[in-house]
Amino acid sequence: MKARVFYRTLLGFGIAYLFLPVFVVVAFSFNDLQGRRNVSWEGFTLRHWAEPFKITGLSDAVLNSLTIAFLSALISTILGTLIALALVRYRFRGRSATNLMLFLPMASPEVVTGSALLTLFIVAQVGRGYMTVLLAHILFNLSYTVVTVRARIVGFDRHLEEAAMDLYANEWQTFRRVTLPMIMPGVLAAFMLAFALSFDDFVITNFNSGSLQTFPIFVYGATKRGVPPQVNVLGTMIFVAMVVATTVFLVVQGRRKKAEP
């Protein structure tokens, strides 16, 4: 009984600690500040929520972040799913080399990956902007999508695919009708993770963005002049949207699991 109280208290403190900055971010989107520095509480207002896109450049930055996150998540999830299928389904030479290749980008600090890409773009004389950021985001998402999809494939029954093949489905039909629906939860989870990672990336983007503005780049630039409260408004919106998306995903997953025998 005592242990239970102890662990409940511990969890309470832990969660409170983790949510403290979240609370601050949300609260300061309602701050009625007079100057430029949004760092101390000056009263409640809804005016920043009434005009979230008032700041020049901020809405463009958010739009860039959203499209880059979507495209990089889509492409990296496709590439990652293919690799995951190959790794789980086939025995082949070069497996451990492939695993190492996938592990290295995850084990590299972002400054190193970002700066290495920069040296390549400089020597290849590629202008930095939307494309270079997109290429970089697909790269750092790739390993995470492989790991996520792979975790799902490992646990599922091969016999269903064999049954489909026995019933004269060709490989493509088997993939589309049997394999893909079964691994879909893993694929979706990979997409969501990649989207979140891309949207939030600052360091690698900063090295390869040139004059392109993304949401994190805009926020970083604004720290020098004072971060407008609209940044908190948009941050809160993004946060709520992502929490809703995650919850819906989990609820649907939970229902399906119960429906399965």
Place this chain on the structure above:
Amino acid sequence: MTARTDAAERADRRRRRVPYLLMAPGLIWLFLFYVLPMFRLVITSLQEGSLERGYTFTGNFDSYASVFTTYLPQLRNSLLFAFGATVIGLLVAYPLAYAIAFHTSRWKTLFLLLIIVPLLVPFLLRTLAWRVILADQGLVVSFLKTIGLLSESGRLLSTGWAVLAGLVYNYLAFITLPIYISLDKIEPALLEAANDLYATPWTAFRKVTLPLSMPGIISGTLLTFIPAAGDYVNVELLGNRNWTMMGNVIQSKFLVIIDYPAAAAISFTLMAIIVTMVIIYVRRVGTEELLT
């Protein structure tokens, strides 16, 4: 007869090619945008010249010498902060993961979600929030002054402590989750057996739970140490000039001062140090495959 075996052989050969075809696009991507850039980074670090005259490859190692002379303090700060954030992170994360794994019963998923949800607030905004929390007039500072842990003129913001706090906070979920996953896999029967054999709770923890949670501890600490060692945002937003890290130097040399060879040398050194430490660490503690 031969025609049949030919066809079978062809089908077999095709099958053997399938995994390579599946992986080709992704692996080409990794080669072009990870392997190639890393080579380019090394070549750049061995160049000489200036922005005006251009850089030429001379195989000159001078840029590396400066890493261990001029930038020794930054190197020390990087390792110090990364080490500190990892140790404190582990001390905070382990009890949290333990509580979720063994003491939440049917609310497990909810608590796990609560650990992850703060990550959905953009990283820079979370870090900026600590500016407000640790501000000179803030509650934390006045509380620490009241209990005498901070002198009357003392502050937290723009100190090394704030940087450490930011690093611990930002990577806490990444250390908690892997530990939780390995704790959650432990068979309750093993702990019951320990209990039946008259092990005290502490002995059972030391001999059963802790060793079985080792894979989680290893990946969790790596997931904190590596990004923390390369971080420069926390220093930039919460610290001061005296605490700059390797990341700050790399960032400013590449994007502000424009001294590519020096920047590349520092960047590659950071990578080499981290890889070496990771290999030694993993060998020491021993684990089979990190990726799975």
